[in-house]
Amino acid sequence: MTIINFETSHLAPQRRFAAWQDTMIVAFGPIAVTSTDSNFYGRLRSENRGTWCSHLLHYKGQQLQRSRYDVERLETDYYTLTCPFSGRLRVRQDNREHVLDPGHIYLFNHAVPYSGVPDNEYGTVSVAFPAAALRQRERRPQPLYALRRDDPRQTGSIALLESFCQAFVSGFSSWSEIQFNCLSEQMLDLIALLVLEPTHATQGEGDTRFRHLCRARHFIAGHLHDLSLTPASVAGGCGLSLSYLYEVFRAHDLSVEQHILQLRLERCHAMLQAPRHSHLSITSVAYMCGFSHPSHLSRSFRKRYGVSPSDVRARATSLSSPGIRIPSVPPRCNS
Numbered sequence: 001m002t003i004i005n006f007e008t009s010h011l012a013p014q015r016r017f018a019a020w021q022d023t024m025i026v027a028f029g030p031i032a033v034t035s036t037d038s039n040f041y042g043r044l045r046s047e048n049r050g051t052w053c054s055h056l057l058h059y060k061g062q063q064l065q066r067s068r069y070d071v072e073r074l075e076t077d078y079y080t081l082t083c084p085f086s087g088r089l090r091v092r093q094d095n096r097e098h099v100l101d102p103g104h105i106y107l108f109n110h111a112v113p114y115s116g117v118p119d120n121e122y123g124t125v126s127v128a129f130p131a132a133a134l135r136q137r138e139r140r141p142q143p144l145y146a147l148r149r150d151d152p153r154q155t156g157s158i159a160l161l162e163s164f165c166q167a168f169v170s171g172f173s174s175w176s177e178i179q180f181n182c183l184s185e186q187m188l189d190l191i192a193l194l195v196l197e198p199t200h201a202t203q204g205e206g207d208t209r210f211r212h213l214c215r216a217r218h219f220i221a222g223h224l225h226d227l228s229l230t231p232a233s234v235a236g237g238c239g240l241s242l243s244y245l246y247e248v249f250r251a252h253d254l255s256v257e258q259h260i261l262q263l264r265l266e267r268c269h270a271m272l273q274a275p276r277h278s279h280l281s282i283t284s285v286a287y288m289c290g291f292s293h294p295s296h297l298s299r300s301f302r303k304r305y306g307v308s309p310s311d312v313r314a315r316a317t318s319l320s321s322p323g324i325r326i327p328s329v330p331p332r333c334n335s
Helices: 013-028 068-072 131-135 152-170 177-199 205-222 231-237 242-250 256-273 282-288 294-305 309-318
Strands: 002-007 032-035 041-049 052-060 062-066 078-093 096-100 105-109 114-130 144-147
Touching (some): 002 013, 013 032, 013 041, 078 152, 105 177, 114 131, 114 177, 131 177, 144 152, 144 177, 152 177, 177 205, 177 256, 205 231, 205 242, 231 256, 256 294, 282 294, 282 309, 294 309
Antiparallel strands (some): 032 062, 041 052, 078 096, 078 114, 105 144
C-alpha cells in the first residue's frame, strides 16, 4: 500500500509550488504543472493498492498538461472514474473540449495527451485502474465518457456508481485480498454495464452475453485459489455449455484461459506487495493463487510484469517505512 497525503498550506510559501510539482509527478507520473495564480493551492491524498488507486485531488491556480512525450514515459495506460465535487475543469483532448462539472461522473483515459484548465478551483474524488482491465470488457473504449445527472436516463446509473464507489474507496486499505479483488472486478463490471454498454448496446443476445460474461468473471474471481479451475469448471459453475462460454468471451475479444491467468497474476502481485502477507513465502503465494508450481508463476509473472516475484517482494519490503513511496511495477494512479 502506497499512501500520499500532501497539502501545500503546510509549507512555506516559497516552497509550495515546487513541492507540489514533485508530489504530482511522484503520484501521477510524467505531467507538466503550470502555476497560473499567486494564490496557488494544492491538496492530494492518494492510496495505491496493487494496480488500483483512489485519490482526492483539490487545487486552484494551476493547469495540467500531459504531452505525447509524457504518455510515452508512462508505465502503462489507465482510466479514472472521476466524480468532481468542486469547480469546473475544461479538458482538451483529441481536438475536442470537454467540461467536467460537479455532480456528474466521468470515465477518462489519461494516457491520451490532454490539457486541463480549471475555471478557478477544481476538486475531484477518483478511482484509477489499468486500461487493460477495461479493454477486457470493451475492445476499443473511447477516451472520455460522461454520465450526466441532468439526463433522466442516467440518474439511476449515477446513484448506483456513486454509492458503490464510495463504499469501495472507504474500505480501500482494509478489504481482504479476496474482497478487494472481487469488488474491483464488480466495479469494472458496473462501469462496463452503466457507462460503456449504453453507448452501443442493443437489447437481445448482446445483453444476454454480457450478463453471462459478468457472471463468469465473478465465478473466476471467487475460485482463483482452486488448482482445478478450468474453462469447463467455470462453464459448469455458471450453468453454461463450454462452447457457449467460449463464445461469450470471444464476443468481447477475450480468452477464458488468459483471463484466469491474468487475474491470478494480479492477485499474486497484490499479495506480494501487501505487508499483511509478508510472512508468506512466494511458493505459498503461488499455491494460494492457483498456480500448480512456483516456476509456472515465475515464468508468467516475468512475462507480464518484466520482473520476478522476488523482485516485487524485495521492493515492497524496502518501501515498508512510512512516508511517500513510489511503486515500482504497478501503474501509477493518475489525476
